[in-house]
Amino acid sequence: MPYGRRAALQKAALGIGVLLAGTTGARAQGRELRLLMLGDSITAGYGLARGEGPPARIEALLREKGRNVRLLDAGVSGDTTAGGRARLEWALADRPDAVIVALGGNDALRGLTPAQMRTNLTAILDGLAARNIPTLLAGMIAPPNLGAEYGREFAAVFSDLAAARPQIVFYPFLLEGVAGEPTLNQPDRIHPNPRGAQVLAERLLPAIETLLDRVASSPAG
Structure with missing residues (x-):
């Protein structure tokens, strides 16, 4: 040459x-973007040291990729979708630019009806849409001991809500790749251990980046 x-x-x-x-x-x-994660004990990092839970791991991964994002941890252990709905206004006090809704696991553990969960998640998603806040909905799967019919109805709540709202980002199962893996969970076989929280964050990251890319184009952004 x-x-x-x-x-x-x-x-x-x-x-x-x-x-x-x-x-x-x-x-x-x-400008630093504020990403709120509205969830239960999985979000709150139950059984983990500070900085080991999913929100902290997600924030670290985003910053490694050059994204100036601060995760707002709105996880409350034991919370159902009804609890998340009740504290939505409080959770939005920090004026997040985007929100991850990661609720539903405790609804199944308590045997609450999928219809109740649908009503609560609808109210949460509609409240966020009314504020033009880009949203990611993370789904959950019901334990098999509740029966096949309950499991189908439970999963359908998330897929139906996502299908009716094409503007939201949908991640079908929050614990994808983590649930059922002994090496990624604490002894209770429900909550991720530090490595499980890292895997959860890594798998969820592409959907979160899609969500963040919508912030600038949203009326609120």
């Missing part, structure tokens, strides 16, 4: 590298 052409290509490649670095740096240095 002639020297002049090779030098030109090297210069162009260098320019692209600088441009990409500048873009990443600009994103990292931009």
